[in-house]
Amino acid sequence: MRKQTIQLTFCLLMLSTFSIAQSQLTLGVKGGANFTGFHTGSSTFSSEFGINLGGIAEYSLSDRFSIQAELLFNQKAGTFTIKDNSNFVLGSVVSELGYIDIPILAKIYISDKFSFEVGPQIGFNISEKTEFNGSEVESELKTLDTALVGGFGYQFEQGLFIQARYGYGLSEVFENERYKNSVISLSLGYKFN
Template sequence: MKRIILAAIAVIAFASANAQETRFGVKGGLNIATIGGADRANALVGFQVGGFAEINIWKKLFIQPELLYSAQGAKIDYPGNNFTVNLDYINVPVVAKYYITDAFTVEAGPQIGFLVSSKNIEDEKTVDLGFNLGAGYNVTKNFSVGIRYTIGLSNIYDAYYDYEEDNFGDYLDSRRTNNVLALTAAYKF
């Protein structure tokens, strides 16, 4: 994982040297996460925090690579067996960001996540892929707020549950994906 983080930093540094304008910043916010495909999964509130670079590549178009710690998961409510699945990731989204006006932006792009800890699941996958769609509002030149939805693309664990016996047993066929709605605030230097 150290190699991946170093590679992300190298990409940011290279892009910075070749871009017209680059600004760095920090961001954090509230995650409302769930696990798509998981039966009886309810939203779990978590958080995210990290840094980013906003790299101008052409007029109003920017590339924004990020490095984020993200607390995700879901509350699972099986009869007689309620529990919370906690999944902590280091996420590396890279979004294309377009300034519609000086204040309003839209963004979209892929994300790769690396599982750093989990609670209450077995057979979890250590790499997670997703796709981000979002929008933002620049309150000032340095401070902005945003909303982003991450659509999970990869199966994050193999679950099994025996409905007849009301306990865990036979493997289920559906995929389980991380889906996260994030409300964030960011400060650019």
């Protein structure tokens, strides 16, 4: 009898722990637009357009703080000019890039619906198209991309949310150039309860 009571207590404890853990984890999907370009550390030019699409997992640690991980497909792009030694413009380069990005964000709820989020992001390049003066060329693109991302979110009723975020690239996109990704993202999403 004592053994059955201990087993029943253990099972109830495990079930309650599992239900508490599940109530702290929220899954969702999101998609939106990217306004993207390259920055050099001193200047940014965001003239290109792309999309973002993916899933989120938010783990609540308290009423006001959570950790949010995302798995996203992000289209990024940028334009820059190439000059010779006498500063004469030879032409422009346009690169369209596709990344699988994984941001890990600390999410602070300023109110019940409004949040601030910040954290690191690592990305893996999965597609690339580079043109010089309208003709496709080979580029020496780095596979790994790192960034610091931050932004704001607003949670509506019924699971809908919106996000505005900026991604400041920390690593250079190309082997022999100083350009880094710069992305402003606007997204609409839905959290499953």
